[in-house]
Amino acid sequence: AERYAHHPAVIGWHISNEYGGECHCELCQNKFREWLLAKYKTLDSLNHAWWTSFWSHTYTDWDEIESPAPHGEDAVHGLNLDWKRFVTDQTVDFCRHEIAHVRSFNPDLPVTTNFMGTYAGLNYWKFVDLLDVISWDSYPAWHNSRQEDSRLGADIAFVHDINRSLKGGRPFMLMESTPSMTNWQDVSKLKRPGMHELSSLQAVAHGSDTVQYFQWRKSRGSSEKFHGAVVDHEGSEHTRVFQEVKKLGEKLEKLEDVAGTTVEPETAIIFDWENRWALEDAQGPRNIGMHYERTAKSFYEPFWREGVPVDVIHTEADFSRYKLLVAPMLYMLKEGTAERIEQFVQNGGTFVATYWSGIVNENDLVFQGGFPGGLRKTLGIWSEEIDALHDGQKNTIVMDADNRLGLSGSYEASELCDLIHLEGAEALAVYGEDFYAGRPALTVNLLGDGKAYYIASRNEAAFQEAFISRLIEECGIAKVLDTELPKGVTAQLRTDGRHDYIFVMNFTAENRSVSLPEEAFTDVLKGTRKKGALKLPPYGTSILRRSHKA
Template identity: 35%
Template sequence: MPSLRDAARGRILFGGDYNPEQWPEEVWEDDVRLMKDAGVNSVTLGVFSWAKIEPRPGAREFGWLDRLMDLMHTHGIGVVLATPTASPPPWMGAEHPETLPRGEDGSVVWYGSRQQFCASSPVYRRHAAALTEDLAARYADHPALTVWHINNEYCTHCWCDGTAAHFRRWLRDRYATVEALNEAWGTAFWSQRYDTWEQILPPRKAQYMKNPTQVLDFKRFTSDALMECYLAERDIVARHTPQIPVTTNFMPLWSGQDAWAWSAQEDIVSVDVYPDPKAPQAAQYNAMLADMTRSQAAGPWMLMEQAAGPVNWRGVNHPKPAGLNRLWSLQSVARGADAVCYFQWRQSRQGAEKFHSGMVTHAGENGRTFREVKQLGAELATIGEAVSGADVPSEVAILHDWDSWWAGAQEGRPSRLLDYTEIVQSWHRALWESGISTEFARPEADLSRFRMVAVPQLYLLTDAAIDNLVAYVRGGGTLVCGFFSGIADADDRIRPGGMDVRMRDLCGIRTLHEWWPLDADTTVECDGFRASVWSEELEADPGAEVVSAYRGGELDGLPAVVRNDRAYYVSTLPEPDALRSLLGRVAAEAGAVPVLAGLPEGVEAVRRGDLLFLLHHGRGSVTVPVPGAQVDLLTGAAVNGSVDLGRYGVAVLRGATL
C-alpha cells in the first residue's frame, strides 16, 4: 500500500494549496521562482476548481491544469492533486436543487459559498464520480503527481428527504428489524415506537428534546455517509494509480467524522491546524493535535494546512509574531509530521479569504512572512533526511472515542458545562507539561505496549472496550480513569448501578450514589487540591485506597480520587497544577518518564527517532541542560552539556548519548 514515505522520499514535503486560477498566467512563472527560492517541493492543485474544469455540465477544460502540471514538473515540484468535489459549481445547485443540503428545520443551504452538497444525493455523487474519473484518467501517468487529495474538509450535514431515505437504509443494515431499532432507541419513552421503516426520519427540529440514541445514530450515519463519498472517489483514483497514496484532510478534533474509522481508509492521514496565536494554551493544543493525528496515522502524518500568519474567521485575527510560524511548524515535525504545508501559497486579492494569510502575503516577497517561510524551507531541507519516516516513541495512551463524544453531548445531560474536548485537552496538557510523550488510542485498541492509559472522560463505553480496560490492568498496566465514564452502553442505555459494574470493580468503587456537577466559576475542595466542573458521591470498596477526599459541602469526607491496585478513578477535574502532579506521579509509578528532566519553563522536549527536539515557547532566552556531546542539525554547531535557546528557539540534536 502506498504511503507518505513514498511521496516524501526521504524529505519533508513543504508547500501548500496553490490556487493559480485566481491569477493571470503571467503570475505563474513568478510563483515558481518564489517557490524555488523558498524551498517548496510540493503544491496542492485543484481543491476548489470544479467550476474551472467543468464550467457547464459535461464540459471539460483541462488545458490550464495541463500547463500547471507541466510547469511544476519542469521545476521539480511535486503535485498533490485534489478532486475539486468539495465545492460544486452554481449550475449544479441551480439545475439540481435536490443536491443542496437542508437544515434540521428544512431550510435550504444555498450555493454561493462552498461545501453546499448533500452527501446522500445520487446526482451529486454521479457528477463527482464522473469528474474524478476524467481527472484520474488524464493525469494518472503525469510525472508531477505524488499524492491524491480527495475533496476537502468533509463537513456537510443534511436532513433532507433523500438523506432520510439513506438514513433508513443505514439503519436497516445496522438493526435488520424495526423491533430491534425500537429496543436500541428506547422508543417506549414518550410514545416514540415505530411500526415501519418509512416512519423513521432524521432527528429534525422537534418540539422538545430529541431521542438521544436517534441523534447518536444520525451522527454515526453522517460520518459514514460522507465516508461513502470519499471512498467512491478514492477507489476511482486508486484504480488508475494504485502506486499513488491517497488522503483527505481532517479538521482538527472535529466531531463530524469518526477519524479512527476514516484514517483506516487513507494511505496518508492529514489534518488542517490553526491554533490562535493569542491563546494561552496554543502550543499545547498544537502538540495535542499532532499527537492525535500521528496516532490515527500509526506513524508519520501530513500537516495539510496551517496559516503562515493570521486567519480571517475569528472575531479578532491576530498575526503570528516573528518566529512563531517556524516554532509551531518544527513542533509538528518533532511530533511526527513528514509534510508541512499551508493554506495557501499566495494570499488572495478577492473572495471570502482575502484576509487569510498566505506564504506570499500582500506584502510580497519582501514581507516578513515570506522571509520566515524561506528560512523554514531551508531548515526542513537540512533535517529532512534525518527525520523523515522516524517514529515518536510514547509509553502513555490517552483514550478518545467519537461515539462517546457524540452520546455525551446530548441535550438532556447532567451539565452543559461538561465539554468533552476541554476535558481531553486538560488531561493532555497535564502530561505535556510533565514532559511525557503521549499517543491517542481507541478504547478497544491493543493497549498492551503502554505503561499507562489515561481516560479523561468516556461517558459511553462498549462491552468490548470495558473488557479491554480490565484485561489491560490485569496484564500489568496502569489505568487512570476520569469522571462520568463507563456510564452508558453502545445504545446510550445507562448501565445498571449508574456505572458499569466491571468499571466499578476495576476502580474500587462500591456504589456511585449521585453525580454532582458544579456551577460555572465554582470549585470544590479536596485533600491537597481544588477542583471544578464536576464531582461525584462515591462509596469506595473496603480494599481500595482513598487518595484524596472532598472537604466541605455535601460530599465532605467522601472519596474524590480512589486507587484500586493499578487503577485510579478521579471523580472531579483537579486544577491544572494538581492534575499535572497526579498524572505525573502515576506515570512515574508506571515507569513512564519525561523525555528530558530539568527543563526550564516553556521548553518542550520531544524524541523522534534518534533526534531530540528542543522547542522554546517563550520570548526570553533560556539555557537547556542536555546529556553529552551532540550536534544541532539546524546550525551544525557542536553542543556539549547545554544549549542556549532564544525567543521561540528550536534545536534539533543528534548524538550518541541520546
C-alpha cells in the first residue's frame, strides 16, 4: 500500500479476493461467545431466542456454546442462524481493518472487494457501507445442455441487478469475467461468436461501469493454466479471442456517456440472505429442495423478458420508491417488516407474496396465532397447512371465471401447495385436485389504496409469465420499449435524466427482429438514426439512445 498508494496508474484499492470460508478455532469460538453476549445480554434471553429447551439444549454457561459442526447439522436453528450472522460480521470486520490500513496511505482512492453472485456464505448487504463501489465476478456456463442461453441470461441479469441495488442504484464493476471459457466448470465450453460481447454488454446494460477479465495472460502452470485469457499461450494478438476483446474495447469507448448513469426501476424483488439461511435450515416442509433462489429468479424472469427494469433488494430497504414489490417465500419476517409492507400497500403499492411466507421471526421462532404472521391482515388470508409434493406429483390451479386479472384456464402446480382460508381477500383461482380441490390458490386483498396478492402454490413458468404480465399492465409499469419483444430478446435501460440508453440484446443463436415504437432513436455505436425493424444477429446487441422518458 505504501509503495503504490500514489502511483499514477492506481485508481483504487481491490481488497482481498472473493471473501469466503469460516473459522472454528478457539479464538473464533471465544469471539462468537462475545458476539452473543453483546446481542442477548443474558443466557435466559439466548435460550429463549434459540428455543434450547427442545431436546435438552439449554445452556447454563456461556462457555458451553460452540459453533455448529462445520460438516454437520445442528438441531438448534437459532444457533445456526446466528453463526452465519457472526461469520458475516467477522468478515466485514476483517474487511474494515484492511480498508483502514490502505486508506492510511491514501484516503482518496476508492475501495472495492469482489463478490460472488448469490454466494450463500455471506450477507453482502452488510458490506455496503464499507465499500465505495460494488464489484463481482461473473462466469455463466453459456451454451450448456441443461438451460437455454436466454434463461441463463435472465439468471445472470438477476445477479447484476443485486449488485446495482446494493448501493441504491449506483453503478457497479464487473471485476472478473472470461473472454472465452473457464477451466473449473464441468465442461470448458467456448463462447460462441458474439457471446463474449453480449455477456459483457449485458453487465453494462444492468449498471456496470467496467468490463474486466481474469485473466490477462494465461498462466504457464498451476491451477488455471487453461482458464480463458485475453492473451493465449500462443502469445500474440492473432487469435479469435484477442480480436473479439479488441472489438469490444472499441465499442466501449463509444459508450463513455453511459458511464455513471443509473437505472430507475418501478419494481423490486426481495432476495434476503438471512431469510434464505433460515428457510433452507428449517427441516420441512420439503427437505429435498425448497429452492429459494430459483423461486426468486422465476419471478424475475418474466420482467426481464418483457424489458422491465427490476431492483433486487433486502427486507430492510426502502419500499416506498416502487409501484410493485414481489417477495417470494418471505419465510422470515424481521421486526417491523410486516408493518412497512402494510404501509406500502396502504399507500397505493401492489405487493405479491407466495406460499411459505410469514412463518418465523428474526430468531427463527415460529409465529403463534396463525400464518402468515404479521402479513395476515395485509394479505387477507389465513394459512392453515401446507402440502409438500414429491417430485413428479402435480396439482392444478383453475382460474375463476371473470377474475379481476382477466386470466383464464388452468396451470400446473408442483412441490408446495398452501391450504388457506379467506379473511377479506378475494379468490382468483382454486385448486383443481386432491382433497383441497376448490380451495383458494390465488387471492387478492384490497387494502387502503393498494392491493396484496397471495400465490398459494408453486406454479409452472406459464403462470408466472401471465400473472406478471397482467401486473405490469395493472400497475402502469413502464417497459423499456413499448413493443413486443421476441423470445430470447430483452431490452434494458440506463439513464442520465436527459437521455435513455437502451440495450436490446438477443440471447439466442438465431436472428431476431424487434419492431421499434414510433420514437426518435439513435444508434449509439453507429451514430445513425434508427427506426422500423431492428435486426439482431445471433447473440447480437444494439444500443439505442432517445430523449429521457420521465
